[in-house]
Amino acid sequence: MEEPKKRSRRGRTPAVSGRTPRPRQAEVARLAGVSQATVSLVLSDKTTxxxxSDETRQRVLDAARSLGYVPDPAAQRLAAARNNLLGVFSFTATFPTDVQHSYYPFLVGVEQEAAARGYDLVLFTGSSSGGAGASRPDALSRVRLADGCLFLGRHAPVAELKRMVADGFPVVHLGRRDELEGLPWVGADYVSASAEVVGHLSALGHRRIVLVREDDDAPASTDRQQGFLEGLLAAGLEGGPEAVFRSADPERDLTPERLRHWLDEGVTAFVAEETDTGAAWRALCGAVEEAGLSCPDDLSLALLGSPPGDLVACPQATGFDIPRPELGAAAVRLLAARVAGEEAEEPLVACVFRPGTTTGRPPERH
Amino acid sequence: MEEPKKRSRRGRTPAVSGRTPRPRQAEVARLAGVSQATVSLVLSDKTTxxxxSDETRQRVLDAARSLGYVPDPAAQRLAAARNNLLGVFSFTATFPTDVQHSYYPFLVGVEQEAAARGYDLVLFTGSSSGGAGASRPDALSRVRLADGCLFLGRHAPVAELKRMVADGFPVVHLGRRDELEGLPWVGADYVSASAEVVGHLSALGHRRIVLVREDDDAPASTDRQQGFLEGLLAAGLEGGPEAVFRSADPERDLTPERLRHWLDEGVTAFVAEETDTGAAWRALCGAVEEAGLSCPDDLSLALLGSPPGDLVACPQATGFDIPRPELGAAAVRLLAARVAGEEAEEPLVACVFRPGTTTGRPPERH
DNA sequence: GCGCTTCAGTAATGCGTATTAGTAATGCGT
DNA sequence: ACGCATTACTAATACGCATTACTGAAGCGC
Structure with a gap:
């Protein structure tokens, strides 16, 4: 016969004197005069x-309330394998000092949608955070505390993501992410939005339009070009390769002479892709100014996106806005579905056309 | 004899087909030919x-690596009785649509400091969030999921906070909160900052200064007035009650006539308290403009705080800035200390004097 | 070769909750 | 009054990991 020596091993003396440990289901049970299992049943409101009895139920609820009982999420998760917690992981700080680059607009939607679905959010700060314990290797494994995790930013560690996807851990990437097979993501519909901008120009009467883009192959760029071409096609305009001006350094290559040449050829409108630097748009605006032209009188300009932060407002550029909060909400919806084991898919989120003052009817030419 | 019927109760069939369950320590142990306890010892690198032996250790490590073992954080936390999680609770949405009113600047510091200390953040969205399950009564108790919790905003529910404090649950309020006995808080030192502004004016040669404030008794207002008076005292200026103009509706009561009257009496500078509406400052600026006066030529103006968002920049107001990120960081430090059971106290965080273009030497008179 | 001390590792828990098998008490029909 | 169903619970376990008491084996001095 073995004497169990109950609770002798790890006498959990409160580390801090005076701190009352959180009440457990066991305490609630004692107070209500029932078993722990009953407490669990009542509190989880399971019918199976x-x-x-109503009377017992009420006693348990009262006891729980009076003790201020709150379930231990770790135990719940361990037992039930879920937590009602969604992780938000960004490799860079979620709240950077420079608000301009932050994920704030996305989080607005993420928070709202998560709250609406009864999830709380856990922010996992990427390993890159300055200060002490930088680059802890477990940063990514901690993520599994949540039921699923949202990844933000282009620096999400591919290898680890792959593993999670392979393990079936629910993961969603905010932003297009095709290269990672099986990684669910939500993104904005740049194609349609770009086509819409072209449609707008076409409706104003423009017949020859040129796209100015940088020389890389990010999906964001490719999508915009595709939308641009589709837009031309839809408007019955010509869309040969000469309609796209691609340059590694648009600010140098897009000269006023070049611009004039296009105008002489009958081009009346230009669209620039949006990038984080905004180089294409800057180049375009710069060249117009240098050439002594004015917009929208001499030519129309449009931006396939939103103007860079430092150029906001001044001349209101025609283009489209990315509905970041909606994107965040869509990501949460998708993630919640995957947590629930569904194979849901979120459609691309539509961008909002933003009329501006940089486009108008093409100038009358003899 | 009871047949244990191993793993029969909860056949953990993968909810989602194709989901490979993560390897456990037990699997690692089997592969390495040791016990689960040994795996735990090796992986946690405990020496006690x-x-x-090095040989066994290596076998375990190899096995773990080859299986891609990742510890289950829930289990770890359950066993260790801590979460490494800090809660952030704001009664209103943490990420409001209107960035102007957000806690963002605080969160910058909160996140950084938390990351540096190895904590992750859980955002508890207050009950006020729109959408479904609005005003869930458990919102506040969920907070206990974390090891401790930060409260933001003046709407923090007093009764619940009291309970938590009484229970010894580590809690810190961001922003002064004297009325709640025993509630630790961090705040900005408005007194010193206000005094410093007065000192600045005095150094410029101003001898009579008037404080314009609203008619409430929030600590933020009281502190500023106290600092104002202390500043006068320190500068050897007169600080009778007539030096403070207090009005429930400054925008109506602060007339151009009133302003001229003060000027005639020899007042050369005015300071306004900062409030969320910015009413006092607006009233002051409005009256100056209406009176056809110009600043800083005819009189000097200073703001005891930062200008309201919509007035940013234009004329750069002399005043001080609240170091919100520092405040956030200080709050986390205090909270971490309390979680660790220390009785730490954070001093007030100093505000930063912000020179501006609204103050200058007093005008020469007769 | 007898105690005694490392050394190396294992068995047996415990953390707090969810789940399910089982049980005692009662009701009901015949 | 017996069997069976229903009601209202409780006992016992599992979840995955950390911890610690304990066990065998080997080494050591005398």
Missing amino acids: GATI | GATI
């Missing part, structure tokens, strides 16, 4: 497997 | 209580 057992029935509880 | 047991010793492991």
Whole structure:
């Protein structure tokens, strides 16, 4: 016969004197004069497997309330394998000092949608955070505390993501992410939005339009070009390769002479892709100014996106806005679905056309 | 004899087909030919209580690596009785649509400091969030999921906070909160900052200064007035009650006539308290403009704080800035200390004097 | 070769909750 | 009054990991 020596091993003396440890289901049970299992049943409001009388139920609820009982999420998760917690992981700080680059607009939607679905958010700060414990290797494994995790930013560690996807851990990337097979993501519909901008120009009467883009192959760029071309096609305009001006350094290559040449050829409108630097748009605006032209009188300009932060407002550029909060909400919806084991898919989120003052009817030419 | 019927109760069939369950320590142990306890010892790198030969250690490590073992954080936390999680609770949405009113600047510091200390953040969205399950009564108790919790905003529910404090749950309020006995808080030192502004004016040669404030008794207002008076005292200026103009509706009561009257009496500078509406400052600026006066030529103006968002920049107001990120960081430090059971106290955080273009030497008179 | 001390590792828990098998008490029909 | 169903619970376990008491084996001094 073995004497169990109850609770002798790890006498959990409160580390801090005076701190009352959180009440457990066991305490609630004692107070209500029932078993721990009953407490669990009452509190989880399960109808299967057992029935509880209203009177007992009430006693348990009262006891729980009076003790201020709150379930231990770790234990719940361990037992039930879920937590009602969604992770938000960004490799860079979620709240950078420079608000301009922050994920704030996305989080607005993420928070709202998560709250609406009864999830709380856990922010996992990427390993890159300055200060002490930088680059902890476990940063990514901690993520699994949540039921699923949202990844933000282009620096998400591919290898680890792959693993999680392979393990079936629910993961969603905010922003297009095709290269990672099986990684669910939500993104904005740059194609349609770009086509719409072209449609707008076409409706104003423009017949020859040129796209100015940088020389890289990010999906964001490719999508815009595709939308641009589709837009031309839809408007019945010509869309040969000469309609796209691609340059590694648009600010140098897009000279006023070049611009004039296009105008002489009958081009009346230009669209620039949006990038984080805004180089294409800057180049375009710069060249117009240098050439002594004015917009929208001499030519129309449009931006396939939103103007860079430092250029906001001044001349209101025609283009489209990315509905970041909606994107965040869509990501949460998708993630929640995957947590629930569904194979849901979120459609691309539509961008909003933003009329501006940089486009107008093409100038009359003899 | 009871047949244990191993793993029969909760056949953990993968909810989603194709989901490979993560390997456990038990699998690692089997592969390495040791016990689960040994795996735990090796992986946690503990030196106490047991010793492991290098050879065994290596076998375990290899096995873990080859299986891609990742510890289950929930289990770890359950066993260790801590979460490494700090809660952030704001009664209103943490990420409001209107960035102007957000806690963002605080969160910058909160996140950084938390990351540096190895904590992750859980955002508890206050009950006020729109959408479904609005005003869930458990919102506040969920907070206990974390090891401790930060409260933001003046709407923090007093009764619940009291309970938590009484229970010894580590809690810190961001922003002064004297009325709640025993509630630790961090705040900005408005007194010193206000005094410094007065000192600045005095150094410029101003001898009579008037404070314009609203008619409430929030600590933020009281502190500023106290600092104002202390500043006068320190500068050897007169600080009778007539030096403070207090009005429930400054925008109506602060007339151009009133302003001229003060000027005639020899007042050369005015300071306004900062409030969320910015009413006092607006009233002051409005009256100056209406009176056809110009600043800083005819009189000097200073603001005890930062200008309201919509007035940013234009004329750069002399005043001081609240170092919100520092405040956030200080709050986390205090909270971390309390979680660790220390009785730490954070001093007030100093505000930064912000020179501006609204103050200058007093005008020469007769 | 007898105690005694490391050394190396294992068995047996415990953390707090969810789940399910089982049980005692009662009701009901015949 | 017996069997069976229903009601209202409780006992016992599992979840995955950390911890610690304990066990065998080997080494050491005398």
